[in-house]
Amino acid sequence: MNYNFSVSLKNKYIFCEVAKSGCSAVKKELWRQELMGVPLPEQFVKAHRNPHAPFEQHLLIKPFQLGQTGFNDLVRDPSVVKWAVVRNPYSRALSGYLDKVCRNEPQFRNLAPNIAKLRGTEAAEVDHATVTFEEYCTALSLFEDPRFFDPHWRPQYYHICGDIIPYSHIVKLETLNEERQNLSKILGLREMTFKEGSSHATGSNSKIHEYFNKNCRRIIHEVYKQDFEKFNYPTEL
Template sequence: MGFPGTWMTESESVIYRVVPKCACSTIGQIMYYSDHGRFFEGDIHDSTSGLHKWAQEHSQPLIEQRAKARDTYAFTCVRNPYTRILSSFFDKICGIQRNGKRYRGNLVPLLVQKYGIEVGGVDGKQEFDQIKSFRRFLLFARDTIRWRKPMDPDIHWSAMSGHVSTFITNGGRYDKIVLTEQFDDGMQAVLNAIETPHQVDLKAIPRFNESEGHGPKRAHPVGEYFDDLSMHLVWEIYKRDFQLFKYDFENPGNKMPIGEIDLDEVHAKLGD
């Protein structure tokens, strides 16, 4: 299986396991800048050089060697499951993607037809009942994860622990798990622990939110999207994420963690 979703700087200063919807565009650009002293022009997910990625065949032996040797600093980044699934809905389901089309072609028409979801019209800009549609999307997300119907789960809403675990089960070990909600502190700890060809001043780094502007703006506070039933669905999908990454399940309106991540616990429970 190897190390899917894993990126490494060309200088081999640091390894990063991508978790979708968790600041991955910004992290990729920071890694690129730390090697080259400039940012990648465009979406870092589209780069085919300047950064080692598991999806690039020539990068695979290098990533595998460094990950298994565990002598290169390795990290990942996680996010509150409530805000992550909401972000996926507005970006991937309601939004028009950067290619000018809907995400995954026939996915949105399927959701409209089978789950009665509204997405703000053809361009995603019309008014619609966001709470009602989001809760129906949550039902769909649960169906994909629990029963792989009507399709396999998508990387943007499958559990973070699933992404994080592949690096561990194939022989890697994390030195740090950064929280999106405390991004500057976490990323600074990563940068302090590694040597890079170019210095990175985090305060001067723009946020590369590639999904911003794709979809409609969230019209309500996060907590209002989750009633008792939708919280139950979120627990069914993301129980392990809440437990391992110490987020507050009881209060969807609290995006901050309520404890410290225990790296040993993460490795023990995801290394099965």
């Protein structure tokens, strides 16, 4: 929770980041806006601009700093904007594969036991380079509880606590730039600009038909069924 939720008391909003849904670009811009007019040493700003740093180094307030009662009060306060950015489950799932599996990032360890179960072997014997996209999709379907997913492929509606937090705005990554002017007004910010990061970009939006067959589509639709329904994403590719 402390990593996913960020609070601005200055601008009265709670933002929930969703991995592989533009969170790095959004966090960088929110941090930039939060620091406007704040006299801080340049070396401090430079040292705290990494959106993937531990949450203690983030430049917005975290739930643990408010305490459970303080955070819950903000969640219930109708004047506080609660918002998140979500993404088409097909392209998000593919982005997770291309970034975390194909590049052998640490998050792959979350999935390796499921791959091993499919292969009848041990997780330590699973080589990331041999994992196909279809195998990855099947492994996602083996998680018995959404809590067990790594955040980079966890179902989004569960991740943002959609049944608990009364969200004011759910913005789709696909239309984020088109909505930035209106979103900026809602948040009381200057017009935001989002610069896509390059370190974790995968170009998955243009590779959907290259990787998805009928079985992959069926599995991802089933695993992320609630995301498709709650966020009104089409089931066709």
